[in-house]
Amino acid sequence: MTWSTAPAVATPRMMARVLATFYIAAGIAGLFAVVGPGAGSQGRWQILGLxxxxxxxxxxSFRWGSRWPRHVFHGPVASASALVACGVLVSPDPATAMAAxxxxSFVAVDACFFFSLPLAWLHMGFGIAAVTAALIAQGDVPAAIALALDAVVVALGTVVRGLVLRASSASRDPLTGLANRRGFDDALQELLAASSRGGRRISAALLDLDHFKRVNDSQGHEAGDRVLCRVADVWRRELPADAVLARQGGDEFALLLPGFSGAEALTLVDDIAARHPEVSLSVGVAEHRPDHSAADLMRRADRALYDAKAAGRGRCELESGPSSELAGDLAAALDAGDLQVHYQPIVALPDGEVVGVEALARWTHPEHGPVPPVExxxxxxxxxxxxxxxxHVLRTACTDLAGVRTGAGEQVTLGVNVSGRELSDPGYPARALAVLAETGFPAQHLVLEVTESLVEGESPTAVTALHQLRAAGLKVSIDDFGTGYSSLSRLDTLPADVLKLDRSFVASLGESPRRAQMLAHLAAMCQGLGLDVVAEGVETAEQAAAVGAVGCTFAQGWRYGRPAPLADLLVGLMSDVDVLPTT
Incomplete structure (x- = not known):
């Protein structure tokens, strides 16, 4: 690790300062050689020019070097070797040549401080070869003296690198090799200073491993260390080169993303977190504001992390503050009733009869057009x-579908997604039951869809709310089952009536016989526990046959209809599901 990477303390700002100091010191030394006592006239103008x-x-370097990427510093360091060799060649006497x-030694210190060991040796080798050749070309400097100087330069560079690496270790986490809290704080101050000068955006994120204590308690601390190293390796590989990832301690990580807005940072961390699905993460993201300090930035990221945990864990949250323009437009749209509710059919297997729908919010911004629901x-x-x-979604859907019947004459079952924040509000059960009373929608045909991570997220208020609503006749569906911290042993204790298998299972069902066998056993277990199984993302006839073969009782996906307004849904209920509208 230490030979293949640059020392951690070699930040662009520190590199620029060291480089500028050595260049200025060398320039002043050259001026003394020209104007000092006993300076000769031979080579005076050449040395002055150099x-x-x-x-x-x-x-x-002093003015702009802190903004340079690390690879840019190769040019000034290599140029320094060439300038020293030129100074030796134009020196008027052996003493001046040796001084030049x-x-x-400045080049050796720069190379061993700035770069990985192979690149440091490359720079030193180039400098030693150029300067030694220049000394020998002088004619009056013995080769042995030149080689002695080379030995001193190599020794100086080697010692400096050892000291720098020792200093770097104070800012490194010994387990993962990432920066530690001290290294992170130093990097944060550096990046914020650069951001204030150049106006570059910067975002921060706090990462927390979900249920990490369970791993240590059940499998031992060595297993926990392997999990930490696994996460560190994945993120280090996927992050941009200028990102700063640190382990703050325990199962907590911190991340700095220069050049990223909050929304861009959220997209990036969400994508990377999905690359190790076996390790669930809660992540809070915040974008730096010009008038805020480093402490303010991290406090806001911590608030977003808290929100991610409160909403059920296993998710990434962005702390954007109430001043968001989109938030203001969304609030206005809600007040005006401009948000629509579309419905996607859910069919019974194997006959394909529509028995229910999922209600999905849709919003068309007056200026920007359709806004993705995820946004x-x-x-x-x-x-x-x-x-x-x-x-709004619950009230609209219950009003629209109260009294709507399936082809068999039964009340259409309605599925509505519920946020962890809603369920964490102690007043939510009363409000939901009040909507049912006002609209006349039967409670036994309303299914509240919650994510698996919410139920597993140790949110006592949310779980209590689900028990209260089930006692009132509502049903609970665990959405996206299989993507969170899945545990088959908890199927008999989940406050749920339905499992909705994530679409990723359906997409790979025909490609993996083991996956099909696993789902067949899962469906059989659910049937034994009185749980229905819904397969999401069914798009083809082959997938429909496959999910039916493994024992899924219901299916949902584009094969049976895309989300559509109420009028189109009602037309579809009176026709075969294969010709439901796809608008």
Whole structure:
């Protein structure tokens, strides 16, 4: 690790300062050689010209070097070797030539401080070869003296690298090799300083492993260490080169993403978290605001992390604050009743009769057009609008479908998604039952769809609410089952009546006989426990046959109809499901 990577303390700001200091010191030394006592006239103008160039390089490095990517520093370091060799060649006497050659020690320190060990040796090798050749070309400097100087330069660079690595270890987590809290704080201050100068965006994220204590308690701390290293390896591989990932301690990680807005950072961390589905993460993201300090940024990220845990864990949340323009537009749309509710059919297997629907919110922004549900639902959750959004969908759907019958003459069953924040409100059960009383929709035909992570997320208020609503006749469906912290042993204790298998199972069902066998056993177990199984994402006849073969009792997907307005749904209920509208 230490030989193949650059030292952790070599931040762009520190590299720029060291490089500028050495360049300026070398330029001043050159000026002394020109104007000092006993300076000869031979080579005076050449040395003066080189000194001026070196001073200008130092000034440029000091002013703009902190903004350079690490690879840019290869140019100034290599140029320094060439300038030292030129200084040796134009020196008027052996003493001046040796003094100029001694400046190669600056190059050795830069190379061993800035770069990985192979690249540091490459720079030192180039510098030593160029300067040694220049000394020998002088004619008056013995080769043995030149080689002695080379030995001193190599020793100096080696010692400096050892000291730098020792200093770096103070900012590194020994288990994962990531930055520790000290290293993270240093990097945060550096990046915020650079952001204030250049106006570059920066976002921060706090990551927490869900149920990590269970791993340590049940499998031992060695297993827990392997989980931490697994997460560190995946994120280190997938993150941009200039990102800063740190282990804060225990199962907590922190992340800095320079150049990323809050929304972009949320998308990135959500994507990376999905790359290790066996390890569930709760993540809070916040974007830096110009008038806020480092502590403010991390406090907001911590608030978003708390929201992610309160909503059921296994999710990423963005703390965007109530000033979000989209949030204001969403609030206005809710007040005006401009959000629509579309319905997607759910069919019974194997005959394909429509027996229920899932209600889905849809919003067309007056200026920006259709807004993806994943976007405006996230905004609603982040800004406290989710209760109003959830009640709007529930009330609209219950009003639309009260009295609507299936082809067999039975009341259509309605599935409505419920946020963890709604269920965490102690007043939610009373409000939901009040909507049923006002609209006349029968409670036994309403299914509340919650994510598996919410039920597993140790949210006592939410779980208590589900028990209360089930006692009132409502049913509970565990949505996206199989993507969170799944545990078959909990199927007999979940406050649920239905399991909805995530669409990823359906998509790969025909490609994996073991997956099909596993789902068949799961469906049989659910039937024994009195749980219905709904397969989501059914798009083809082959998939429909496959989910029916493994024992799923219901199915949902584009094969049976895409989400559509109420009028189109009613037309579909009077026709064969294969010709339901797909608008």
């Amino acid at each position: 000194s001026v160039v070196v001073l200008l390089c130092g000034a440029v 050659a001694a400046l190669l 405006f639902v996230a905004v609603a959750e982040q800004t406290g609008l989710v209760a109003a959004l959830g009640e």
